[in-house]
Amino acid sequence: MASLWVRPLRVTLRARTLVPAPWIPVALNASTSALHTSAVGRRAVPLGSGAAVPVQADGTPMLETPVDVPAPRPVVSRRERRAAQKAQRQQAKLQKARNTISARLGVVEQRTAPLVRTDHQFKTFKPITPSIRWLRYPLAPHLHRGRPVRALTRAKRSTGGRNHHGHVTVRGRGGGHRRRLRLVDFYRWESGEQRVVRIEYDPGRSAHIALLEHSETQRLSYILAPDGLSAGDTVQSYRTMKQDMGSTSSLDLGIFRTHAIRPGNVLPLRLIPIGTTIHAISLRPFGPAKLVRAAGTSGQLVAFSSYRKSAVSEADDASPSQPTQSTHAQVRLASGEVRLVPIDCCATIGLVSNVNHQHRRLGKAGRSRWLGRRPKxxxxxxxxxxxxxxxxxxxxxxxxxxxxxxxxxxxxxxxxKPGTKKGNRMVVRERPRRNGKRAGKA
Incomplete structure (x- = not known):
């Protein structure tokens, strides 16, 4: 039996076309005048035929049958593909971290970026660029990373330091990042126990704020977060307490102070013991907090005294304890100034949070522009x-x-103006001036 080399055709799946295959040896059968392939399942072309017709292994012609084309894959955008790849990498890292020896032993390791340097107070960076060489931020791992409560914020409209006439009233203002104002409760009229949900960052002030939830009404509100306050703690406002509470027995007042003098609680000045650190001090009995609201600041209750419109006597200034007819409290502010505040005004216990805010460094001029500060x-x-x-x-x-x-x-x-004659009569001792020297009264 003679053999002949032929080149069969192959049907592609996608285009449904006949593509020449490699040459294979076939055996010639004279009776049928057909080509028999030496390999079962190969396709060959009969001799003498003008058209390329595929044949089976037994020599019979094979009719073209429809080929099952796979369904097209769904179109995936580049963003979705990258998000899926990022999720896979994070899942792999998480699985690898779970299998580490430290995780099995229960030891939690703090993972940071390779360019971040942290100590117990600040976060610095490896100086790979000039803008981060001197950058320094206070550490605040307890802050909430998400967005604030939308109902407790409102939009801040930028004025660029100009009034309604378009005239510049404050120089060096303009630009800055878009932000929303947090509606902080400086009145604290609602009594009852309130739970601290979380501590948040406020771009409109240097101090941190705390989100409170009332235990009975479930109403949410923001307050200035005192130093040491964390999520899960409870605070309470005693602003609506009766005014005759201070005239009760010393035993009851001592028990009340032991329970109420805690960071974040609001009390009238007449119920706060002398020497207590306070902040968010109001100047009117029914007014909001006005004094000591910046980050890391605090005031101290010095003494109680009676105020006369003519002058403040020296004997009242040196009063070590609360007299029976006292009407004002002497508070030492962060600047060193001692001033009188009515005893019916309220204050918050503790000092303001974010104590290391004054030691931060922005590192470049662009960060000042992000804050809305223009060059001077x-x-x-x-x-x-x-x-x-x-x-x-x-x-x-x-x-x-x-x-x-x-x-x-x-x-x-x-x-x-200095002194009590033409100046502020509520100031008992002026703040230090010129290398710590206090100016005398006029």
């Missing part, structure tokens, strides 16, 4: 028509008295 131009760098220090051929203001851009005295000048 020196007066000597301006022209004479723009600033009292401007003009001249040099970089000096010459023999001019230091003044602001509006012509007001700038250095070594009082910002308010």
């Amino acid at each position: 131009v020196r007066g000597v760098a301006m022209n004479a028509v723009d600033h009292p220090h401007g003009g001249g051929r040099g970089k000096s203001k010459s023999n001019k008295v230091p003044r602001s851009i509006y012509g007001y005295p700038l250095k070594f000048q009082r910002t308010r």
Whole structure:
């Protein structure tokens, strides 16, 4: 039996076309004039035929049958594909972390980025760029990473330091990141126990804020978070307490103070013992908190005294304890100033959170622009028509008295009248001036 090399055809699945296959040896059968392939299942072309017809292994022609084409894959966007890949990588990392020896032993390791350097107070970065060389942030792992409660916020409309006439009223303002104002409760009228849900970051102030939930009404509210307050703690407001509570026996008052003097609780000044650290102090009995609200600040209750409109006597200033007819409390502020506050005003126990805020470093000018602060131009760098220090051929203001851009005295000048005769009568002792020296009364 003679053999012949032929080149069969192969049907592709996708295009349904005949594609030439490699050459294979076939055996020639004279009776049937057909081609028999040496391998079972190969397709060959009969000799003498003009058209390419596929044949089976026994020599009979094979009719073309429809081929099952697989269904097209669903179209996946690049963003969805990357999200799926990221989820797979995170799942792999999580599975790897679960299988570590430290995880089996119950030892939790704090994982940070390779460029982050942390200590017990601040977070710094490896200086791979000039903008992060001097960057330093206070550590705050207890802060909530999500968004605030929408109902307790409102939109902040940027003014760029201009009033309704378009005139610049505050220089150096403009731009900044878009933000929403948190509606902080500075009144604390609602009595009853409130649970701290979480501690949040507030972009509109330096201190942190705490989200409270009332145990009975489930009403949510924001307050200034005192230092040491964490999620799960409880606070309470005693602002609506009766005024005759301070006249009760000393035993009952001592028991009440033992229970109520805790960080975050609000009490009238008449119920707070002398020497207690306080913040968020109101200036009117029914008014909101006005004093000591910045991060890390605190006041101290010094004494109780009676106030006379004519003058404040020295004997009342040195009063070590609460007299029977006292009407005001002496509070030492963070600046060192001692002033009188009515005893019916309220204050919060503790000092304000985020104590290390004053030690942070932004690292670059762009972060100041994110906060809405524009560059400040020196007066000597301006022209004479723009600033009292401007003009001249040099970089000096010459023999001019230091003044602001509006012509007001700038250095070594009082910002308010001293003493109790023409100044603020509620100030008992003025804040330190000139290397810690206090100015005397007029």
